[in-house]
Amino acid sequence: MNNTADKFILLFLRIITYAIVLIIGYILFDIIKNGFTALNWQFVSSFPRRSGAAGGIFPAIIGTLYLVVGTIAVSLPLGIGGAIYLAEYADQGRFNSLIRLAIVTLAGVPSIVFGLFGLGVFVLFCGFGPSILAGSLTLACMVLPTIIVASEESLRAVPKGFRDASLALGATKWEMIRTNILPYSISGMITGSILGIGRAAGETAPILLTVAAFYLPKLPKTVFDQVMALPYHLYILATQHPEADRIRHMQYGTALILLLLVLGLSLGAILIRKHFRKKFRW
Template sequence: MPKKEKVITWVLRLITYSIVVIIGTILFNIVKNGLPVLSWEFLSQPPRRSGAEGGILPAIIGTIYLVSGAIIVAIPLGMATSIYLTEYASQDRFNRYVRLSIITLAGVPSIVFGLFGLGLFVIFFGFGASILSGSLTLAFMILPTIIVSSEEALRAVPLSLREGSLALGATRWQTIYKNVLPYALPGMFTGSILGVGRAAGETAPILLTAAAFFLPKLPTSIFDQVMALPYHLYILATQHPEVHKVLPKQYGTALVLVLLVLTFNLTAIFLRGHFRKKYKW
């Protein structure tokens, strides 16, 4: 390779790796400052003196509630949609409208989902700012992620498996149920995990529909407001009267949130690689 080419290739490499260095810096900063704060007390106690002391238990539990609610709604709905789109719908007008809707949903800003949730669930249905409103809002936000990745998993199953089953006289649903889903389901769940990770980290949609900064007791029904990790971090970092004093708590909350979301994402990335190797058609 001539010298000039070598230099340019190195420049490309340098630019690419600078992204890696920046990501590394962010993660290192959070881990270095957050790790000393992590303790059993921090994870298992409610906050005291509006977050200046104590832990973040209610925020962890709140995030788990919100995410679970979103999963219960979004995963069945998303998987059913992807099955319909790949296995039933021909390229008709309905199919096109559904696809356009999914693309639109994928692009809707998260704060607009918040406005929508506020208008529909909080006010119109009268659910108030609650776990129910927040979960439903998050569910619709992650729906496109789940649909798109489930479709990918369904398409990866070879056509011959369907044709063989249909040729033997099985109905369409029997074919899907017995011959397609068993191979596609792992991939479908993997894609869904990515959506779940996103739901856990989002702040804007729950800002208007579910989150409260400080609640003395844990929620007891789906109509209660909740604390949530991303919202807790936002308030501690920007709205707290003693912002500098609570800095360690901010780092601790950030680390717990990052760990939670990365666990979801790394699991998905790992499983995806695993299934790609397992099923090679």
């Protein structure tokens, strides 16, 4: 007698789950289908004209790539270094829990607050002005907790025996880490980190106040220059542009390129991780 009710509830749960799957599928389909019609070589390789209503989005793509590279350059060494300390050196003391509290806090800070922070510290106080440098540093602060958490997980996956064996042979702690831990965990650390950084590439709020220029028909020369960026470009085209209703194809094209960049980074990281997981198995 309970069986029909059970079956009904099971069906209900399944319907809800697949409704979510359908919605995600529809969003992707809508962006890909409409974006695809706007894509051509000229769109990704030329400069915008008529303040973005025509031409391409080349400088925005380049700007976003610069920001991603800048963010990686700052956050990867700091994040991985921090994770090594937490996984290999830290004991359960005060300092350790202070660092963990800071990481958790940082992970919860809203992206627009990072924007305010970047504006206050890097743009104004350090005097970098709105620039690639200020934007990359702001994004790096934002992704730091993700990188630390991912890297620590990868370090902890290395079996304890590897550490003991190395120390028993007389290696110092750093030698043990360098020869017996890092070779097996570095790939996991980097791929985990790229997943976090991919998300930063799509962020708009932090770069809104620290780097982004809407219409800048030239490429940056130094790290102190402003750049165009894909997320900001899409935001302006879709909401602030006087011809917003008539340039939907430009907007969809930008959205698709941004989506491909972010999903591509994540997908690449996931594939690499799969490869290495097969290689190192114990």
